Amino acid sequence: MKKVYLVEDDYGLRDLMSVLLIHKNFEVQAFPNATSFTKTINKEIPDLILMDIMLPDGNGVDLCKNLRDARETKEIPILLMSAHANPSIADGSGADAFLPKPFDVEELYQCIETVLEARL
Amino acid sequence: MKSTESPLSSAPSFSVEQLLKELPVPLFTCNRQGILHLSNTAFDELCELKALPGTSVFEIKTLKFFDGNGRRISSENSPLLEILHSRNPVINKQVKAGPKNQSFLLSTSFSLKADQGEQLVNFCLIPNYSTESEEIKNARLSAIVEYSNDAIISKDLNGHITSWNKAAEKLFKYTEEEVIGKHISLLFPEDRLKDERMILDTIKRGEQIKHFETIRLDKTGKEIPLSLTISPIKDSAGRIIGASKVAREISERLESEKKQAHLSAIVEHSDDAIISKDLNGTITSWNHGASKIFGYSEEEVLGKPITLLIPAERLQEEDLILKKIKSGEKIQHFETVRVTKVGKEIPVSLSVSPIKNLQGAIIGASKIARNIEEQIRFRKKIKAYNVKLNILNSVGRDISSNLDVQTVIQKVTDACTKLSGAKFGAFFYNTENGNGESMMLYTLSGAPKEAFENLGMPRHTAVFQSTFTGQGAVRIDDITSDARYGQNYPFNGMPPGHLKVVSYMAIPVISSSGKVTGGLLFGHPEKGVFQEEHEMMIKSIAAQAAIALDNSRLFERVKSLSEKKDEFIALASHELKTPLTTVKGYLQILEKKIEEPSSRLFLSKALEQADRLHTLIEDLLNMSRIEAGKLEFHYEEFDLREMLLDLAETFSHSASTHQIITNLGENPVIVKADKQRLEQALINLLSNAVKYSPTAQKVHLNLSVNDENIRVGVRDEGIGLTEEEQKQVFSRFYRAESTKGINGLGLGLYLTKQIIDAHHGQLAVESKVGAGSEFYFMLPRIC
Numbered sequence: 070m071k072k073v074y075l076v077e078d079d080y081g082l083r084d085l086m087s088v089l090l091i092h093k094n095f096e097v098q099a100f101p102n103a104t105s106f107t108k109t110i111n112k113e114i115p116d117l118i119l120m121d122i123m124l125p126d127g128n129g130v131d132l133c134k135n136l137r138d139a140r141e142t143k144e145i146p147i148l149l150m151s152a153h154a155n156p157s158i159a160d161g162s163g164a165d166a167f168l169p170k171p172f173d174v175e176e177l178y179q180c181i182e183t184v185l186e187a188r189l
Numbered sequence: 190m191k192s193t194e195s196p197l198s199s200a201p202s203f204s205v206e207q208l209l210k211e212l213p214v215p216l217f218t219c220n221r222q223g224i225l226h227l228s229n230t231a232f233d234e235l236c237e238l239k240a241l242p243g244t245s246v247f248e249i250k251t252l253k254f255f256d257g258n259g260r261r262i263s264s265e266n267s268p269l270l271e272i273l274h275s276r277n278p279v280i281n282k283q284v285k286a287g288p289k290n291q292s293f294l295l296s297t298s299f300s301l302k303a304d305q306g307e308q309l310v311n312f313c314l315i316p317n318y319s320t321e322s323e324e325i326k327n328a329r330l331s332a333i334v335e336y337s338n339d340a341i342i343s344k345d346l347n348g349h350i351t352s353w354n355k356a357a358e359k360l361f362k363y364t365e366e367e368v369i370g371k372h373i374s375l376l377f378p379e380d381r382l383k384d385e386r387m388i389l390d391t392i393k394r395g396e397q398i399k400h401f402e403t404i405r406l407d408k409t410g411k412e413i414p415l416s417l418t419i420s421p422i423k424d425s426a427g428r429i430i431g432a433s434k435v436a437r438e439i440s441e442r443l444e445s446e447k448k449q450a451h452l453s454a455i456v457e458h459s460d461d462a463i464i465s466k467d468l469n470g471t472i473t474s475w476n477h478g479a480s481k482i483f484g485y486s487e488e489e490v491l492g493k494p495i496t497l498l499i500p501a502e503r504l505q506e507e508d509l510i511l512k513k514i515k516s517g518e519k520i521q522h523f524e525t526v527r528v529t530k531v532g533k534e535i536p537v538s539l540s541v542s543p544i545k546n547l548q549g550a551i552i553g554a555s556k557i558a559r560n561i562e563e564q565i566r567f568r569k570k571i572k573a574y575n576v577k578l579n580i581l582n583s584v585g586r587d588i589s590s591n592l593d594v595q596t597v598i599q600k601v602t603d604a605c606t607k608l609s610g611a612k613f614g615a616f617f618y619n620t621e622n623g624n625g626e627s628m629m630l631y632t633l634s635g636a637p638k639e640a641f642e643n644l645g646m647p648r649h650t651a652v653f654q655s656t657f658t659g660q661g662a663v664r665i666d667d668i669t670s671d672a673r674y675g676q677n678y679p680f681n682g683m684p685p686g687h688l689k690v691v692s693y694m695a696i697p698v699i700s701s702s703g704k705v706t707g708g709l710l711f712g713h714p715e716k717g718v719f720q721e722e723h724e725m726m727i728k729s730i731a732a733q734a735a736i737a738l739d740n741s742r743l744f745e746r747v748k749s750l751s752e753k754k755d756e757f758i759a760l761a762s763h764e765l766k767t768p769l770t771t772v773k774g775y776l777q778i779l780e781k782k783i784e785e786p787s788s789r790l791f792l793s794k795a796l797e798q799a800d801r802l803h804t805l806i807e808d809l810l811n812m813s814r815i816e817a818g819k820l821e822f823h824y825e826e827f828d829l830r831e832m833l834l835d836l837a838e839t840f841s842h843s844a845s846t847h848q849i850i851t852n853l854g855e856n857p858v859i860v861k862a863d864k865q866r867l868e869q870a871l872i873n874l875l876s877n878a879v880k881y882s883p884t885a886q887k888v889h890l891n892l893s894v895n896d897e898n899i900r901v902g903v904r905d906e907g908i909g910l911t912e913e914e915q916k917q918v919f920s921r922f923y924r925a926e927s928t929k930g931i932n933g934l935g936l937g938l939y940l941t942k943q944i945i946d947a948h949h950g951q952l953a954v955e956s957k958v959g960a961g962s963e964f965y966f967m968l969p970r971i972c
Binding site for chain 2: 081082084171173174
């Protein structure tokens, strides 16, 4: 079972995405903010990260850059999300994909599949 | 010695003495003193007395000599004297003598008186006989009279006409037959009848009347101005028996004299200088106007060179003028400068024309010089007024069209400084900063910013107080002598480094609320620069400026509110998106799980509404991005025709009520555009077409291409738009009257227009109420 970390401050969307990911047989660990996510990733590396860009205590783009700079987390597939419709917001982050909000369920599944396949 | 009456031929024997006595030629002999020795009968006849030997010839008063003009020569000048005192023995001299003023050849010879040895002088007066006969002479005279161009008339002393020549016929229109024997008064106008008496009196005295100008009538009664010369006619005995009249018509001469007089009067009394000069540039005439303008009298300048009037630096003008004149050209209204007697330079307008003599040769030039000082002053004044008017107009336009406070106050300061003639001007202006704190801005004109940098703002001193409390304008010819000046510590006047101010003017700027928002201050280092007209002008600009400043303050406030609103919309729509994503997600999960048909129907309706909500949020967000200038575009090349085909298909599925009819041509149409945004624009147009033609069944989607443009049109058969609606339909939040009851935010067309504009295209509408509308856009074709 693949492990996925979900970083999303909106509790409604966090719950929905957890449901959807579990439905696809992922082991989901969800974080409401950057601080709790950083604490955990330093202990355990997941197979996939889904992260919102606008976080109350940090920025998804910066977090992503840091992960890419560290040897241990350099290769983790990362998917950034934002209600900012413009994908250029994720430029230079080193993320594998950008998913604009709102998205359809199928779009989410499609995006995850593409990212994971590319990493194989 | 005694004389005898016997004829020359009567006696066969006679002495020389006797012979001399009988000679029909007057002769006499006298000594050098003129004492008569011998004379003959013919001499006695000539003298009309019996001349006795021993008398002096100078005592014979009847021996008269006349000069060529018929005047008697006095005895002191007698031609005899000359001869008696002469040493020449024989002198032939032409004289006129005797009571009839006859011509004689005076021939003299000297002889010796044998017995006494005294020299005697013999005088012989030989009558001058004409070489022509009287007949020929008369004939010639008649011919001359007959064919003379002058009317020659003779009359007797009663005034009856006795002769009448051809010219008289022509002049008076009477034939000779008609007038001979008639009274001369026939030719007299009533009021001239007294002339005749005067003429007759003169003639009777034997005197001539020369060039008497009068008026006579011709046969038709027309008045003819004449010049008359009237001479007495004498018979052979010298008695006056009539008069000859020579009449010359002078109407032409009178006319030309009259004209001449008129012209002279005009020239003399003209205010313009009228000068003539010869081709050497020497002044030949000079009128009163010239004296008035240039200060020289006529006597001072006649014969002087015209260059007297030309300033040294303009001397070459004279050469040019003369050159033109010599080639027969005129110079008209040439504006230049001339110099007066006192050395003052005055602006003049010159018109110079050649003067020609009767043969047409150019002999000089006439110059008309008009002093145009006044004209130039007037012109300058008009120009200055125009400049002021322009400044006023432009400042009015500038400040009413400009909403930026700093720009408005700078423009006002510049314009007012220029208009008032101030050396420098300043506008002190109260405003609020972003934190609501009051502060004073200022702008300068005519002085660098540094000139005021180290000086404080105007304080509430006596000089400034009335301005900044709005009590009214202050205008002082010399501020340094004003009672309010110099009363304040520490400088007691202007602080060191202050620009010199003597003339001072200050106008308060008062907003519509009555609050003093600022003051316009002007200075000049000279006294009395600011006049009432300046004060009036600046006051009116100050009033305009106050309005403009009020407006710009309002505008600033509205602008900041509008910015806040756009920020809020962006934030709100962003916040709305996240829960919407969640709602849609759960609905989609349910859609997968629920099999029961009616529940599935409700779910799909819920999803449809979620999509609609999504579109609305997206529109709001885009709108706020456009307002903030943050809408971004990503251009790519794609086939527009293909995109339209896909859209039409998708739309046909979703809009079950309408059929999309495409007319897109056969060939791909490659464009470089933001595909997503263009799609958004087209969806807006198609949705509108469906939405606003509820009773129609068709929507037309057209694509056409020409050399320059790609045209995409969406046509409906719906309610259409009025002309007024067509003008406003692309504005933000606008919704046509007729669309009440149809949902919408009024953002779709606004966004569509922004998208098309960003593609350098044009969005437009053609519409007719009741017949439907076509919204279309043109994109420039890329090759």
